[in-house]
Amino acid sequence: DAGVTQSPTHLIKTRGQHVTLRCSPISGHKSVSWYQQVLGQGPQFIFQYYEKEERGRGNFPDRFSARQFPNYSSELNVNALLLGDSALYLCASSLASGGVGNEQFFGPGTRLTVL
Amino acid sequence: GDSVTQMEGPVTLSEEAFLTINCTYTATGYPSLFWYVQYPGEGLQLLLKATKADDKGSNKGFEATYRKETTSFHLEKGSVQVSDSAVYFCALSSGTGRRALTFGSGTRLQVQP
Numbered sequence: 440d441a442g443v444t445q446s447p448t449h450l451i452k453t454r455g456q457h458v459t460l461r462c463s464p465i466s467g468h469k470s471v472s473w474y475q476q477v478l479g480q481g482p483q484f485i486f487q488y489y490e491k492e493e494r495g496r497g498n499f500p501d502r503f504s505a506r507q508f509p510n511y512s513s514e515l516n517v518n519a520l521l522l523g524d525s526a527l528y529l530c531a532s533s534l535a536s537g538g539v540g541n542e543q544f545f546g547p548g549t550r551l552t553v554l
Numbered sequence: 555g556d557s558v559t560q561m562e563g564p565v566t567l568s569e570e571a572f573l574t575i576n577c578t579y580t581a582t583g584y585p586s587l588f589w590y591v592q593y594p595g596e597g598l599q600l601l602l603k604a605t606k607a608d609d610k611g612s613n614k615g616f617e618a619t620y621r622k623e624t625t626s627f628h629l630e631k632g633s634v635q636v637s638d639s640a641v642y643f644c645a646l647s648s649g650t651g652r653r654a655l656t657f658g659s660g661t662r663l664q665v666q667p
Contacts, residue, residue: 443597472653472654472655474655479659479660480659480660481558481643481645481657481658481659481660482598482643482655482657483657484654484655484656487653487654494653495653495654497654529597529598531598531655542600542603543600543655544600545590545597545598545599546597547595547596547597548597
């Protein structure tokens, strides 16, 4: 079975532009989470979606938004890009939204560079 | 809020040496604890987990024990290999629904032959 897939692999944008990142979860998984990993740091939680509804939101500005589609794939949108948005964006899928020991499976990430 | 503190790297060891990577946490209630590994150019992979106090997670020769009294979840391996070279992240999930993972800053391990 395919794991979590993300597209594109790499992306270069300029300040002020917007970007859309895409994620397809593992087949059968209904929950998708997004994380931002700045170079040299651990991933930071951005959003979680389950059954197309937002179930959690991290401490990120309103420039960040996301949605989940009926097939459980997801998009992360970032508007008015800043240099500080340069990072590896990770998508993780899981069977459920929460619960003890909820295991999240991560994709390879999208490397976003903002110039 | 929740937080995870890991020892800073890089940690450089010779093959077959003993490994310890320290991890301590601050969280409300009783979090679930995880170790993830990130190999160069790849995404995060779950290495092991523990969901309650005194649980021991283990996988591929790695072990970690959930110590509530010291709020720690140290990663150990008795004999490292070159192939273990990677970045290791300690993480927790807690609170209602346990939806988000809170990660430490990661520890880079370099194993020399």
